[in-house]
Amino acid sequence: MKKRKVAVYEGHMLSTLKSFTDAVMSIIATIMVLEIPLPKFIGTNHYDFRETSSSLIIFFVSFLVVVSYYFQFSKFFGRIKKMSGWQIFAYTIFLMLVSPFPLYDSN
Template sequence: MSKHRVEAFTDGVIAIIITIMVLELQAPAGGDFADLWALRYRFLIYFVSFLTMAVYWNNHHHLFQVVSHVDGLVLWSNTAFLFASSLFPFATAWVGAHHLTSFAPEMFYGGVVLLADLAYYALVQSLLRVNTKGNAIQKVLGQGYYKPLIAVSGNVIALIIGLVWAPLTIILDTLLLLLWVIPEKRIEQHLQNQ
């Protein structure tokens, strides 16, 4: 099967997710800067969610640069990743509407991040399975690729710590993005050596 349809579909879905998130931002009721300032938490969670989606898209793009083959399991793994990602607009809107006033929105947001990271990990594993030893992804990520597991473990810890103060879940998950902001160096090096 062609990997290009998976990439194109993923690009389209992520673009729609980001569009939906920005459409959730409503203009202030009043015309003063104080009215705009009152929406600061909505803008902040939107920025965090936008950055999260950008990091996912960037890493997905780099991952598929070293992929030769996809199969049905890869398609379903990618679909699971897109499902989890599609929950970000809802989670973002809920956190923005109830910033620091309720426990559930922040914990739900952390659960969405965990679900997306688990789905991304499953996608990587399915790609490694279908692209056998001679393929680039096996050479680049076949051994010692722990970033997805570190992210998932960090998400679980963030959810547990969030039981003390729910916003810590989002703060820690945002810090975990630092693992992913710079794409995998081994993929970059492989692409440069081709």
């Protein structure tokens, strides 16, 4: 039985994947911030923060989850020197599953 070659990526490919991760996580965080509604103006120097406060709490929790994923993978990329094609594929699937996170936190 012939042994199959496994694609191995290192160096520039890993830094490109890290940059792509930075971009995806930045876009996710930006969209989550844009989902926060502005407080309603109810009079002279008074705003109604009831709707905004619940959205802010949801945003903070969601943001902490996304940031924890980001820092875990930053540490991961700092330790590895090579990745196989399957590992990169699995990682891009992970990014795909994290991408709709702003939808979960919209009201």
